Amino acid sequence: MITTKDLRQLALSFPEATEEPHFEKTSFRVKKKIFATHDTNNNRLTIKLSEADQDLFSLIDKSMIYPVANKWGKQGWTIVELSKVSEEVLKDALATAYCEVAPKKLADMVRNEE
Template structure:
């Protein structure tokens, strides 16, 4: 299980990142650029903004606990991770992919 504190630590471990409120979530962005992830405390989930190809790979790894957000954002690669059940290594790899995509 990954706690909210641990997820925040992971998301902010990349150079030039910041957190800010995003509706009922906490958003994580590359400073001066867009968000690459959000966290929702009430159900301990993270939405990580992957490419559609990356999303397909991660969803295959654990389709019960990693799945597209059920809306237009999900069609663009936004992916929900259940932090109660997904291994830290999967989350860290997804965060790194999303961060690198935004940082370009």
């Protein structure tokens, strides 16, 4: 199971990533743009993906990774159930979300590590 500590460590491992409050959640950002929010009460992560990446990750298991069920979901916001996801899939999903919002130079740094 992914712990809050594990998630924080992974999200903050990306270049220039920061952690800030976002309403009742914790957000992870790069250059002030949110790439993920963590809802500790529901053990759920919401990440920003492109439509294509959202479709691709949802194919893994629709009970584990799925679009937010409103207009935000149509904009790529995707829920990850932390109690169901493996560390490997989470790392890939977070990296993809980070690269979706990060400036090209920072995103390329992450892509080149993979």
